[in-house]
Amino acid sequence: MPSSPPSPSASSPAQHPAVAALLRRARALGADPRNTNYAGGNASAKGEVADPVTGQPVELLWVKGSGGDLGTLTEQGLAVLRLDRLRALTSTYPGVEREDEMVPAFDYCLHGKGGAAPSIDTAMHGLLDAAHVDHLHPDSGIALACAADGERLTRECFGDAVVWVPWRRPGFQLGLDIAAVKETNPQAVGVVLGGHGITAWGATSEECERNSLWMIRTAEEFLVRRGKAEPFGPLLGDGYRPLPEAERRARAAALAPVLRGLVSSVTSPTGDAERHRPPGGLAGHFTDAEPVLDFLARAEHPRLAALGTSCPDHFLRTKVRPLVLDLPATAPLEEVTARLRELHAAYREEYAAYYARYATADSPPMRGADPAIVLVPGVGMFSFGKDKQTARVAGEFYLNAVNVMRGAEAVSSYAPIEESEKFRIEYWELEEAKLRRMPRPKPLAGRIALVTGAASGIGRAIARRLSAEGACVVVADRNGADAAAVAEELGGPDQAVAVTVDVTDEEQIETAFAAASLAFGGVDLVVNNAGISLSKPLLETTAADWDLQHDIMARGSFLVSREAARLMRTQALGGDIVHIASKNAVFAGPNNIAYAATKADQAHQVRLLAAELGEYGIRVNGVNPDGVVRGSGIFASGWGAQRAAVYGVEEEKLGEFYAQRTLLKREVLPEHVAAAVFALTGGDLTHTTGLHVPVDAGVAAAFLR
Numbered sequence: 001m002p003s004s005p006p007s008p009s010a011s012s013p014a015q016h017p018a019v020a021a022l023l024r025r026a027r028a029l030g031a032d033p034r035n036t037n038y039a040g041g042n043a044s045a046k047g048e049v050a051d052p053v054t055g056q057p058v059e060l061l062w063v064k065g066s067g068g069d070l071g072t073l074t075e076q077g078l079a080v081l082r083l084d085r086l087r088a089l090t091s092t093y094p095g096v097e098r099e100d101e102m103v104p105a106f107d108y109c110l111h112g113k114g115g116a117a118p119s120i121d122t123a124m125h126g127l128l129d130a131a132h133v134d135h136l137h138p139d140s141g142i143a144l145a146c147a148a149d150g151e152r153l154t155r156e157c158f159g160d161a162v163v164w165v166p167w168r169r170p171g172f173q174l175g176l177d178i179a180a181v182k183e184t185n186p187q188a189v190g191v192v193l194g195g196h197g198i199t200a201w202g203a204t205s206e207e208c209e210r211n212s213l214w215m216i217r218t219a220e221e222f223l224v225r226r227g228k229a230e231p232f233g234p235l236l237g238d239g240y241r242p243l244p245e246a247e248r249r250a251r252a253a254a255l256a257p258v259l260r261g262l263v264s265s266v267t268s269p270t271g272d273a274e275r276h277r278p279p280g281g282l283a284g285h286f287t288d289a290e291p292v293l294d295f296l297a298r299a300e301h302p303r304l305a306a307l308g309t310s311c312p313d314h315f316l317r318t319k320v321r322p323l324v325l326d327l328p329a330t331a332p333l334e335e336v337t338a339r340l341r342e343l344h345a346a347y348r349e350e351y352a353a354y355y356a357r358y359a360t361a362d363s364p365p366m367r368g369a370d371p372a373i374v375l376v377p378g379v380g381m382f383s384f385g386k387d388k389q390t391a392r393v394a395g396e397f398y399l400n401a402v403n404v405m406r407g408a409e410a411v412s413s414y415a416p417i418e419e420s421e422k423f424r425i426e427y428w429e430l431e432e433a434k435l436r437r438m439p440r441p442k443p444l445a446g447r448i449a450l451v452t453g454a455a456s457g458i459g460r461a462i463a464r465r466l467s468a469e470g471a472c473v474v475v476a477d478r479n480g481a482d483a484a485a486v487a488e489e490l491g492g493p494d495q496a497v498a499v500t501v502d503v504t505d506e507e508q509i510e511t512a513f514a515a516a517s518l519a520f521g522g523v524d525l526v527v528n529n530a531g532i533s534l535s536k537p538l539l540e541t542t543a544a545d546w547d548l549q550h551d552i553m554a555r556g557s558f559l560v561s562r563e564a565a566r567l568m569r570t571q572a573l574g575g576d577i578v579h580i581a582s583k584n585a586v587f588a589g590p591n592n593i594a595y596a597a598t599k600a601d602q603a604h605q606v607r608l609l610a611a612e613l614g615e616y617g618i619r620v621n622g623v624n625p626d627g628v629v630r631g632s633g634i635f636a637s638g639w640g641a642q643r644a645a646v647y648g649v650e651e652e653k654l655g656e657f658y659a660q661r662t663l664l665k666r667e668v669l670p671e672h673v674a675a676a677v678f679a680l681t682g683g684d685l686t687h688t689t690g691l692h693v694p695v696d697a698g699v700a701a702a703f704l705r
């Protein structure tokens with residue numbers, strides 16, 4: 001028995017110095033996108049602790065686990081393994097054909113509870129005889145790794161300090177290969193992994209970081225020094241140059257819903273329902289970053305794009321290759337749309353053929369044949385994913401791939417890994433297992449909602465609920481600053497964007513929908529919530545009172561729905577329109593002529609639009625709230641005081657007053673209205689249109705009949 005308790009142990013709160021150094025290094029490296037792509041690469045440290053069971057010293061490996069990003073790595077993101085056991089796996093390793101069996105074996109090497117799940121790169125870190133190891137995906141390093149004569153260029157760039165390791169799928173064998181390289185090249189500080197990235201090491205964390213950065217910067221300088229002037233070839237004709245910004249954005253906004261509709265198609269050519277596909281469609285991202293526009297303006301872009309991406313991290317997100325429009329930016333929109341439809345059909349056929357070429361009996365089923373990246377010369381890049389973050393990151397990875405192609409073409413020719421190898425990774429059982437472990441998508445994942453009057457009250461509650469259920473939300477409001485605050489509260493640009501819109505203004509509505517298309521790819525759930533209210537007796541109601549309320553609620557709902565239907569028909573994914581009407585659309589109360597009449601107008605629009613838009617799969621429903629006092633923008637603006645006066649109660653007691661006259665004796669809150677919107681759109685009422693849902697705690701006089 002040891003005489004004193006072992007320390008530091010895994011359960012001890014004190015952080016091991018090697019872990020502290022590793023986390024500091026990982027965050028520093030991950031913070032600079034030149035060093036590695038988002039969530040790409042991993043880093044590790046080795047160190048000694050006292051085994052809490054025996055008190056004897058034991059060597060551990062701390063390595064970034066599966067998932068997560070280096071730039072924000074925490075101790076919880078580290079897998080912790082016993083080095084002696086991990087290295088002992090070499091004695092039972094059955095050979096490269098069965099190397100995948102080593103991944104479940106990692107679980108038998110964990111120290112304590114083991115921390116995060118060990119990634120496929122764990123073997124590389126553990127088998128390498130160095131205290132600190134970085135594996136990174138820098139664009140400059142991958143450019144050398146994907147150059148046709150990468151081995152020679154690596155030697156010219158780094159001398160004998162860096163060794164070339166030919167392409168091999170990440171795994172146990174690659175770890176053995178790299179460990180052997182270090183063994184036989186004691187002068188080496190790192191390796192270039194063909195087709196993939198770099199790995200560097202050091203005896204201390206500082207030395208390892210220095211070696212990683214030296215490799216990355218040296219490769220960058222080499223590509224500049226040795227590279228030719230126009231790696232992507234000469235500029236194509238004027239039609240391929242970037243359109244002026246306003247025109248470019250307008251064209252992108254027009255194309256986004258067309259593309260989103262195409263890539264969100266739900267059936268594969270083989271007729272199987274595609275998995276991992278949210279009900280609404282895919283979320284979209286658009287960028288007109290200069291490197292993308294330059295790539296698309298030059299002669300070599302069709303050849304290079306067809307070669308596809310190379311780093312496994314890249315093509316798992318970007319698909320093996322993008323769809324590229326082969327028309328100039330100056331082509332008419334109708335011609336472009338028609339051509340995109342043809343190219344999309346061809347893409348799906350080619351993807352299915354790629355699957356058929358390489359699939360074996362035990363391959364997972366095809367995951368969907370649609371492109372993740374669509375390139376439009378003169379306009380920019382559209383990317384798609386199950387949610388906005390996935391779509392954005394796919395676009396960022398293709399930008400990484402453009403940088404890789406430019407570097408490789410500058411000094412050699414771009415030669416990504418073989419298509420068969422890409423398939424082995426894309427449909428790898430380990431990749432499939434990762435997908436299976438992913439949580440079920442939320443009910444509104446992939447859906448894009450636009451809510452008017454969403455900066456406060458009921459609209460804000462609806463925006464919050466739809467966002468919580470997975471939708472991307474466009475927070476539309478006349479008050480731009482408050483709308484921006486709500487969008488920020490919902491989580492920022494991957495979750496929500498704000499648009500300033502007065503729903504009485506046709507042009508502003510058009511602009512708001514265009515902004516939605518640019519931000520998320522389109523719209524498929526629109527909530528007409530914007531409203532105001534003035535409670536006055538007939539003789540005191542001015543024509544201006546009448547017009548204002550009708551302009552905002554009746555005319556506003558009509559204009560917003562018209563633009564929504566236009567966009568939804570372009571997308572061809574169906575959609576939902578919800579009108580927030582009122583109990584007053586049915587119930588005739590005193591002193592309420594203008595408000596209640598405009599609510600009745602809105603309510604009948606629900607039925608009229610449901611009848612007209614059904615054939616496009618667009619469902620139109622309404623919610624009839626009543627007595628929402630707390631948190632309601634309308635009540636705060638004076639309506640509450642007016643209604644309180646009408647009923648002869650104190651304004652603070654109005655909620656209670658309304659509650660007492662209901663059948664359920666309950667006060668109605670904005671969240672209850674939001675819940676009705678979700679019930680109508682969340683996927684359970686797929687066969688319901690033209691319906692009004694009362695959210696009034698029970699008012700018999702407002703029963704629908």
Ligand SMILES: [Zn+2]
Nearest residue numbers: 041137196197
């Ligand atoms: Zn890698």
